[in-house]
Amino acid sequence: MLGAVVGAQMMKTWILLALLTSAAPAAAAPPDPVEQHLFGLAMTCVRSSAADVERAEPTLAGAVDFLLDDLCRVEVADHDRYVANSALLAEMQHDMAPDRERVVVNIIHPPPPPPGVQGAQPTPSSGATDAETQAAVDRVTRAEREMDEGWQQMTVDPATGELHGPPMTLGVATQMARTEFDQPSAQSDRVRAAAAQAVLAARLARLAPPR
Secondary structure, eight states, X not given: OHHHHHHHHHHHHHHHHHHHHTTOOSSOOOOOHHHHHXXXXXXXXXXXXHHHHHHHOSSHHHHHHHIIIIITHHHHHXXXXXXXXXXXXXXXXXXXXXXXXXXXXXXXXXXXXXXXXOOOOOOOSSSOOHHXXXXXXXXXXXXXXXXXXXXXXXXXXXXXXOEESOHXXXXXXXXXXXXXXXXXXXXXXXXXXXXXXXXXXXXXXXXXXXX
8 A cells, every 4th residue: 555655656756857847958058167067056055955845845846946946046046147148148249249240321421322313312300410410320330339349348257147247238238137037936947857856856765665
């Protein structure tokens, strides 16, 4: 009778583990030493507390949530922040590469219209002179160039995953990270799967019949 009960409980925990890890990515990216180090710190915290939490929490999912959201939230947050910000920075540095094609607007000396096309010269509608309008366009162009250069100077803190860089670019990057990546309880699939495995191992060890 005891064997049947234990077997049923083990089956339930295996099914729950499958559900928790079903969203894991199919292809792994090349290993990042910093990410591996931060992941190791998070897992050290998770594994050292998994047995105690498993005994206190009635469900596997509840134990995983308590480990990731409470006991080990700092280590987990550092890891996931590093992963998210590294991905954001890599994407933006690629998109904002210095050699990307630019559209330079020249108000004072606009290009002539194509042959056979009668084109009117652009005239400012606000009453500003051509020189004033061109100066405004130049300021925007310089700001865009500074932003592009700023992205190339941005870095990710290897200890906390925080972004660092020129103030203007940092403000934009921080807002992007907050709106796109920094969602509550949005641990990476890798962290959540490893935590589920640690809790499951603790439960199976506790429920295993004595030999």
